[in-house]
Amino acid sequence: MNVFLTYTVLGLVIGASYAIAASGLxxxxxxxxxxxxxxxxxxxxxxFVYWELAYNQGLSNWLSVLIVVFGVAPLFGALLERWVIxxxxxxGVGVTLVVTCAVLVGLIGAAxxxxxxxxxxxxxxxxxxxxxxxxxxxxxNDLLTVALAVVxxxxxxxxxxxxxxxxxxxxxxxxxxxxxxxxxxxxLMSSIAWAMGSALAALAGILLVSSQxxxxxxxxxxxxxxxxxxxxxxxxLTSLPRTFIGALVLGLLNAYASGYLWTGPGWTGFRxxxxxxxxxxxxxxxxQARLRVGRLAGVAGVRTPEMRRVGxxxxxxxxxxxxxxxxxxxxxxxxxxxxxxxxxxxxxxxPLTGFSGYVSLAQFSFFGVGALxxxxxxxxxxxxxxxxxxxxxxxxxxVALPSLRLQGLYLALSTIAFAQIMDTMVFQNxxxxxxxxxxxxxxxxxxxYRFTSDKAYAILAAAVFxxxxxGVILLRKGRYGRVLIALRDSPAACATLGLxxxxxxxxxxxxxxxxxxxxxxxxxxxxNQVGSTNFQFFNSLPLLLIVVCAGVTSxxxxxxxxxxxxxxxxxxxxxxxxxxxxxxxAVGLGKQPNGITGWLFSLRDNPLGARLGLGSAGIAxxxxxxxxADKSSAIxxxxxxxxxAEVEA
Amino acid sequence: xxRLDVKEVTVRFGGVTAVxxxxxxxxxxxxxxxxxxxxxxxxTLFNVVTGLQKPTGGRVFLDGKDITHTPTHRRAxxxxxxxxxxxxxxxxLTVEENIRVxxxxxxxxxxxxxxxxxxxxxxxxxxxxADARADAVPTGVARLVELARALAIDPELLLLxxxxxxxxxxxxxxxxxxxxxxASQGRAVLIVEHDMGLIMRVSDVIHVLDRGRLIASGTPxxxxxxxxxRKAYLGEEDEPEDDEGPEDDDGHTLVxxxxxxxxxxxxxxxxxxxxxxxxxxPASPIPPLPKGPGPQSGEPASGGWF
Numbered sequence: 001m002n003v004f005l006t007y008t009v010l011g012l013v014i015g016a017s018y019a020i021a022a023s024g025l026x027x028x029x030x031x032x033x034x035x036x037x038x039x040x041x042x043x044x045x046x047x048f049v050y051w052e053l054a055y056n057q058g059l060s061n062w063l064s065v066l067i068v069v070f071g072v073a074p075l076f077g078a079l080l081e082r083w084v085i086x087x088x089x090x091x092g093v094g095v096t097l098v099v100t101c102a103v104l105v106g107l108i109g110a111a112x113x114x115x116x117x118x119x120x121x122x123x124x125x126x127x128x129x130x131x132x133x134x135x136x137x138x139x140x141n142d143l144l145t146v147a148l149a150v151v152x153x154x155x156x157x158x159x160x161x162x163x164x165x166x167x168x169x170x171x172x173x174x175x176x177x178x179x180x181x182x183x184x185x186x187x188l189m190s191s192i193a194w195a196m197g198s199a200l201a202a203l204a205g206i207l208l209v210s211s212q213x214x215x216x217x218x219x220x221x222x223x224x225x226x227x228x229x230x231x232x233x234x235x236x237l238t239s240l241p242r243t244f245i246g247a248l249v250l251g252l253l254n255a256y257a258s259g260y261l262w263t264g265p266g267w268t269g270f271r272x273x274x275x276x277x278x279x280x281x282x283x284x285x286x287x288q289a290r291l292r293v294g295r296l297a298g299v300a301g302v303r304t305p306e307m308r309r310v311g312x313x314x315x316x317x318x319x320x321x322x323x324x325x326x327x328x329x330x331x332x333x334x335x336x337x338x339x340x341x342x343x344x345x346x347x348x349x350x351p352l353t354g355f356s357g358y359v360s361l362a363q364f365s366f367f368g369v370g371a372l373x374x375x376x377x378x379x380x381x382x383x384x385x386x387x388x389x390x391x392x393x394x395x396x397x398x399v400a401l402p403s404l405r406l407q408g409l410y411l412a413l414s415t416i417a418f419a420q421i422m423d424t425m426v427f428q429n430x431x432x433x434x435x436x437x438x439x440x441x442x443x444x445x446x447x448x449y450r451f452t453s454d455k456a457y458a459i460l461a462a463a464v465f466x467x468x469x470x471g472v473i474l475l476r477k478g479r480y481g482r483v484l485i486a487l488r489d490s491p492a493a494c495a496t497l498g499l500x501x502x503x504x505x506x507x508x509x510x511x512x513x514x515x516x517x518x519x520x521x522x523x524x525x526x527x528n529q530v531g532s533t534n535f536q537f538f539n540s541l542p543l544l545l546i547v548v549c550a551g552v553t554s555x556x557x558x559x560x561x562x563x564x565x566x567x568x569x570x571x572x573x574x575x576x577x578x579x580x581x582x583x584x585x586a587v588g589l590g591k592q593p594n595g596i597t598g599w600l601f602s603l604r605d606n607p608l609g610a611r612l613g614l615g616s617a618g619i620a621x622x623x624x625x626x627x628x629a630d631k632s633s634a635i636x637x638x639x640x641x642x643x644x645a646e647v648e649a
Numbered sequence: 650x651x652r653l654d655v656k657e658v659t660v661r662f663g664g665v666t667a668v669x670x671x672x673x674x675x676x677x678x679x680x681x682x683x684x685x686x687x688x689x690x691x692x693t694l695f696n697v698v699t700g701l702q703k704p705t706g707g708r709v710f711l712d713g714k715d716i717t718h719t720p721t722h723r724r725a726x727x728x729x730x731x732x733x734x735x736x737x738x739x740x741x742l743t744v745e746e747n748i749r750v751x752x753x754x755x756x757x758x759x760x761x762x763x764x765x766x767x768x769x770x771x772x773x774x775x776x777x778x779a780d781a782r783a784d785a786v787p788t789g790v791a792r793l794v795e796l797a798r799a800l801a802i803d804p805e806l807l808l809l810x811x812x813x814x815x816x817x818x819x820x821x822x823x824x825x826x827x828x829x830x831x832a833s834q835g836r837a838v839l840i841v842e843h844d845m846g847l848i849m850r851v852s853d854v855i856h857v858l859d860r861g862r863l864i865a866s867g868t869p870x871x872x873x874x875x876x877x878x879r880k881a882y883l884g885e886e887d888e889p890e891d892d893e894g895p896e897d898d899d900g901h902t903l904v905x906x907x908x909x910x911x912x913x914x915x916x917x918x919x920x921x922x923x924x925x926x927x928x929x930x931p932a933s934p935i936p937p938l939p940k941g942p943g944p945q946s947g948e949p950a951s952g953g954w955f
Contacts, residue, residue, distance in 0.1 A: 486739040489741055490738070492701055495721035496721055496725055497730070497754045498726045499725075499754050501722070
């Protein structure tokens with residue numbers, strides 16, 4: 001009984017801090033319809049700021065809490081809203097997720113720069129004080145956490161229900177223009193929401209680090225608050241009371257799991273996966289979204305290149321790799337090959353995200369399935385790589401099938417849940433076929449040639465990339481590619497033409513996962529040794545960010561993305577700068593959704609004259625290769641052309 | 650010949666009854682029109698027929714077969730195609746690709762989808778836009794793209810939701826001929842339209858909906874003479890519907906019921922001031938629209954959508 005009580009108290013305390021974090025998430029989402037992936041990272045950074053003030057600068061604990069929660073955090077939230085969020089507010093789910101991902105990795109990068117790894121510990125509040133109920137000891141810190149959760153819940157509820165400002169905030173999300181017409185100030189509302197959300201993240205972060213006095217950790221703290229996603233989904237991102245209940249249930253589940261669950265080898269990682277499983281369940285309980293009708297908005301895409309040009313580009317890439325082989329040092333040749341393996345991984349996002357508009361944060365898991373297969377088979381035959389691709393495709397189908405009803409953000413969240421489950425329950429768990437530490441791998445042996453040298457491997461990876469890249473371009477030119485884009489633009493219209501949207505979605509997930517798995521198989525061979533840490537869910541965040549910034553709609557964007565990802569892995573010291581650049585690039589996505597390469601293409605395709613709408617040839621070209629940046633000129637052009645449209649029946 | 654029967658279909662959104670026990674039919678070889686003021690439930694009925702909206706009650710039959718619970722994409726394979734009142738062209742594909750997606754979707758029917766696509770582009774007169782992205786063409790043209798796309802699956806039953814808005818007078822004229830042509834091939838054409846001139850000219854049968862209820866059915870002459878229609882459709886002392894081609898969908902000014910439940914923006918009270926309508930002689934209850942070569946009628950509606 002006492003054990004049960006102890007775990008119940010523990011669960012309630014954990015649940016209380018999840019509830020605080022999740023309510024901040026719900027507040028920002030409900031007001032601005034932007035899901036803040038960086039919520040956990042905000043909590044992490046604010047916990048560090050708290051440590052800095054209270055333990056490095058020697059201010060009192062309470063003063064530091066007040067400064068962080070009522071000063072630094074809201075200011076940060078408001079500035080973030082002003083400079084970043086507002087610019088992408090009208091973009092699609094893909095862009096807003098990527099931009100908040102950029103904020104997340106940017107915050108982690110910044111925290112690592114400002115507070116280099118070292119001893120960062122905080123004490124419990126009311127250390128030494130507490131209550132003893134029966135045999136169960138409840139610390140002062142625990143009581144504080146629960147009390148604050150109750151206060152936060154009550155204050156937020158009353159604020160949204162009864163105050164003028166709160167009601168206006170709820171109105172802001174329904175129709176910003178309408179609110180503005182009635183004298184409301186939607187920008188102010190969203191600033192306030194982000195400031196409050198950030199303050200709540202800070203409070204949750206501080207409570208979490210002080211409840212379990214251990215070394216402050218950049219990633220684990222960020223991920224800890226990821227658990228609040230699950231709680232927020234229990235309230236379907238809009239209902240505060242249900243969010244609180246969800247948080248408490250999740251906290252209790254977590255505590256009971258650690259207390260009672262059988263601790264056999266097969267269950268390792270199950271407890272860590274509980275929030276992800278909870279999140280997945282909540283998503284699967286979402287009601288079916290109606291097919292949205294009533295918009296005509298294409299997503300900009302780059303012009304599909306001629307196959308002749310694709311051949312030329314492939315030859316150039318191979319030539320560059322051969323050249324690199326003869327110029328670069330051994331280490332750099334290895335890096336080049338690594339970059340090409342990552343490019344294959346990045347390529348897997350092109351049909352999935354670039355064409356179909358599905359945001360996936362499970363790509364590294366598919367990559368890992370391919371690598372794991374190759375490592376487990378411990379074979380140098382190409383069949384091992386192909387088997388890896390096949391198994392990854394199966395994993396892709398497993399992700400797609402349960403989430404068939406989900407759209408946009410919810411689909412993305414379900415891929416997060418899947419990646420977390422794969423990471424904790426499979427990759428880290430040898431008894432379920434996972435790595436369990438790391439495994440050695442063999443290099444490919446194909447056509448009677450053994451690709452033992454890095455140089456040969458680099459050429460192999462480049463050749464595979466070229467073949468797959470050409471395949472992606474052929475896909476885009478063909479029937480299936482048109483269907484993917486049509487499905488993204490209007491699922492309703494597709495259905496009325498007899499296309500089965502579910503089949504197409506499962507197929508694109510399977511194909512994308514297979515490409516990622518193939519890349520993973522090659523990667524495993526290159527590395528000689530792979531382990532579960534290579535394929536953590538967390539890696540998929542920078543991957544998505546980098547590829548989308550580089551240009552997720554084009555094969556060249558995937559190549560650039562692969563190289564950038566390699567740079568991130570190989571030169572950790574550049575991380576902070578790279579993330580800063582990416583954060584800036586990500587904000588630009590609202591204007592140029594085709595990323596860096598799309599921007600470069602648009603410079604090539606639309607010289608300045610056409611951009612300004614001068615000359616009919618330029619305009620016609622502008623229509624054909626229109627990107628969002630050129631939207632206005634293209635429309636002007638089409639209107640003047642379209643004035644004497646005729647129907648010839 | 651194909652035949653659509655909608656029997657006593659009811660659709661309720663929360664407390665609002667958008668369609669109330671409506672029974673209509675459409676037959677192959679005929680143009681059947683569905684008219685009624687905004688909010689009458691016309692588009693909702695289209696959504697029920699195509700399967701995008703589940704009815705609260707009632708049944709839908711195609712050639713006597715109950716399709717009430719058939720998913721949308723299967724209905725399309727049974728020969729139902731439609732266009733949308735609020736455009737649903739594939740914005741990031743070119744006009745040609747838009748049609749090609751549909752031609753490919755029924756490859757069993759279309760031996761040569763590329764040819765079918767080219768043929769439709771020519772037939773509907775979209776040559777000059779073939780390579781333009783669908784989100785960059787004027788609204789009227791985008792409607793024709795949707796029509797061509799729907800025709801590409803070679804439907805037995807074609808549902809057109811306000812296809813002529815955005816077309817000029819000359820374009821509307823030839824569009825009417827196209828409709829007659831489609832019906833004469835044996836297709837059933839069901840059309841929702843505000844252009845009364847066009848409707849009276851091309852329809853064989855007209856169904857009139859008001860606030861979700863069917864209030865009259867018959868030939869154009871019968872419907873024009875129906876006192877209930879006069880009252881409900883025009884309002885007793887209200888002005889006739891002001892409906893010029895180029896107008897945006899949201900801009901129809903004769904609003905008899907407060908909100909259009911078909912419309913995504915239904916929850917929002919109208920913020921745009923309604924355009925003052927012109928008084929017309931009371932002698933002709935549903936006058937053919939004066940579609941003179943006015944400054945407005947020749948202009949494609951291109952604003953608002955982008």
